Amino acid sequence: MEKINILLVDDHTIVRDGIKATLKDQTNFVIVGEAVNGVEAIESVKQLNPDVVIMDITMPEMNGIDAAMTISKKYPHSKVLILSMHDNETYILKSVEAGAYGYLLKDVDKLEFVKAINAVYNGEKYFNTAISSLLVAGYLNKVKQNDFQQTSGGTNDDYELTKREKGILKMITVGKNNREIADGLGISIRTIETHRANIMKKLKVKNAVELVRVALDDNIV
Incomplete structure (x- = not known):
């Protein structure tokens, strides 16, 4: 089974720890790094070349949408999956326009979270029914x-x-x-x-x- 290298980007430690706990039994998922804002995310992508970037939107210094736009243009190998608490049209549409491959809400269940990561890794767009x-x-x-x-x-x-x-x-x-x-x-x-x-x-x-x-x-x- 191919390894999927993942970068976690969220300014809350408890959220990043929660994601790691949720994905810990997925043996093909490897958390290669963490970042707390969009600026760090871009630098981490440059250094680590992750397959999937799981990224929040609202963060200090640079938000996830602006970071996703830079990553999608400069580092297309690293595909961004937005994981956010925001369920309004503006954030979702801006994320899509920025080049994000998927958008999930933070209350997503584990099964769908894993499904989304695999889909994005394979170059597929992923939006659940509510987001669609x-x-x-x-x-x-x-x-x-x-x-x-x-x-x-x-x-x-x-x-x-x-x-x-x-x-x-x-x-x-x-x-x-x-x-x-x-x-x-x-x-x-x-x-x-x-x-x-x-x-x-x-x-x-x-x-x-x-x-x-x-x-x-x-x-x-």
Whole structure:
């Protein structure tokens, strides 16, 4: 099993100790260093070249979002996973724009925490259902404020979506999660996940934010 080298960045010792305790039985996770602010994080990434940087947002000297932007540009091997108490759209969207690969709230359970670290290590974006819904809502607000709809040049037929896929995509763009869509259509979550994967493949996108952007910019829904 490949070792995943991890850098912990949080200005509270008790939080860093808690993370280490949570991950101690994951034999392929190696905590290679710790930092207490964004400035130290960048320097530690330069010296240690970690695979994953688990980083808080609110810290002295330099916040996690600014640090994530620098790390993603200068040290792309080190992928940032934000672990924060903030669940508002602004922090989440700014983290994504800064190049973070994932965003978790500090009340995340161990199973999902481990899953997120592995996903980010493998170059995948990771946002749980609650965060994905906030991302969608935030993007919708951004689209509305900037009136992006008027700049669309695509057509509904460009992506060859089926009627069912268009219906599911519309529900995604208004912030519904897989469970809510499945319940609304009377089908299984697994079926929704399959449709969602097919839609993303047809639209050539990798995450919920890109999915909503293309759907709205190209007037697919």
